[in-house]
Amino acid sequence: MAMPAQPRLAVFKFASCDGCQLSLLDCEDELLSISERVDIVHFPEASRRMLKGPYDIALVEGSITTAHDRERLTEIREQSRFLICIGACATAGGLQAMRNFTDVGDYARAVYPHPEYLSTLETSTPIADHVAVDYELRGCPVDKYQLLEVVLAFATGRRPQIARESVCMECKARGNVCVLVAQGQQCLGPITQAGCGALCPAYARGCYGCFGVKEQAQVGLLIDHLRARHGMTLDQARRSLRAYNPAAEPLQIIALECDEEGAAAGSAGSGGHDG
């Protein structure tokens, strides 16, 4: 079934900072022409008009952290022809998924005087853990030009042109000095998906992995290298793996290996939240 001339687009939010959907409003030069290309029928952050589905394209920001949100997501899936996850929360649980590696009760007691009032799940999970998704766009936050590309691609019925290579490729293309090899900085670029334009190395700092892990990344090898050659401690390794995309499986696996190594060495626990 072909897309209508002006597809109906909806934006939904779960646990998040609003930054990824804000990227749409940050398309200052393109916003008015986007609104002619697609009919933005549900975008509460921007409009009082909130039309019911069905929707041709649903952009979903945020992770699932409450039972109610889980139900709401199921309804959105039923109403949406294409469901697109935008950002680290929707694709890899977001920072709030650090709770997945501890007792969420401890977290609630640390922040709230009456944690019994909270209705929250033990975990923060990506959208794809609950419903089928049609596309995942990475980043904390997403890159607004990549977001435009994905929306326009789905609106015209073609595959989005989004690179799946590592940050290193963008870094070389940009002509940056390698902060890892040449400067000895801790950099997650080799295992992190491109999309930011190798921003951190361009500003003379190591990549901290906010675009999430790339496909077939050698996470363990990089961490071993950073620990052997660049002074990364075991706790730093755990912290860098459990940060902006903590629910991403390849990162979880190596973080768990770090936990086991720490426990075996009798030094577990110094990492605070994960101890």
Added chain:
Amino acid sequence: MTGKEIPIKAGLKTRRIDVGYLARVEGEGALMVDVVDGELKDVQLKIFEPPRFFEAFLQGRELTEAPDITARICGICPVAYMMSAVHAMEDMLGIRPEEGIRRLRRLLYCGEWIESHVLHIYMLHAPDFLGFDDAITMAREHPDVVKRGLRMKKAGNDIVKLLGGREIHPINVRVGGFYKIPEVATFTALLDELKWARDAAAETVLWTAGLHFPDMHRDYEFVALRHDSDYPFSEGRIVSSRGLDIAMAQYPSHFSERQVPHSNALHSVRKPDNTPYFVGPMARYNLNRDRLSSATRKLACEVGFDRTIDNAFESIVVRALEVFQAFDEAIELIENMVVPARAAEVVPAGGGVGMAATEAPRGLLFHRYEVGDDGLITLANIVPPTSQNQLTIEQDLHDLVAANLDLSQSELTALCEQAIRNYDPCISCATHFLKLQLRHG
């Protein structure tokens, strides 16, 4: 979205306004107003944004990680979160960055105030005054106005992008300074557009001053930073319109968080009498008008705003004046750029207790950290502006509804929503400590 009318009895005497999902605010909130027998019984601003536990997962992280982590509390004002964390850690470790760094930080603040305020003025608040659902619909009748706003917003974002690396969750801010100082020529390249934008900001002030403001004057206690010479961003003392004048570190002694029986939300209040207070552009403006640039003061006089503003609906004009001020200062900072000798001060080892308050676009933002000798955070406390304004917002709504019971349901609902948006509430920010039971409309 229009409020659902749930008639308990016929007529206007007994009714409920139930806005199940507030539009054009950042985050997820709802509004519930109950009127019984012509008497206003209850007003609740509900927050159902799920908690994300930032203060908990900051524990055990390195102090140098706090800026990047706390940025993620809010996609609209990440710079404010980063800078509050940076200042708190620098306070703890005795780091005093050089003048060039201080000026670049002010420039970054200008950029964020501009993008955040212009977003609110043109895309979130103005549609209320002019009766549109959103800026996109508004653009069909007022294309030049909306295009002007978008271009101004971009000019602010371009500052954040150059100095911060990107508009949302910048990557170039660190404890001690920046990772890299961009070339001077890349800043001066922004000047032409910033000068256009300053003129556009002056037009924005005139345009917003011509809007119709619902009549609502209340006796607020305004709270904001006040600096010796500059309009406040991240330095100075905490002062109020009722005589408070304290160092930032005294904040916990004068403000506290209180649980309110009618909702499960925590509200910030002034000690000792648990009274509400008001933070944000209007508070800053009322307490620091003498710190505005001469050009901003002149503009304020032209529109009759050289006075204390006590009608929160007029906050849209105050935001526009702050946008002008921010463009004016950004131009000055670039034209007289002081290039720092180094990008950042060295961060010494160690820990302690550090506190800082900065002026986020929406108002005072307080951070307090305890850090062990190993440099790991052991305790974090963050008080965002929207939490501090929440009680004041509810009281505004209370007075407003009581005075406007003769309005139709849809008119009263729209007025209430507009009144909430006077504060540009950022619910995403507020929810790592606000909590409410789920109650969807």
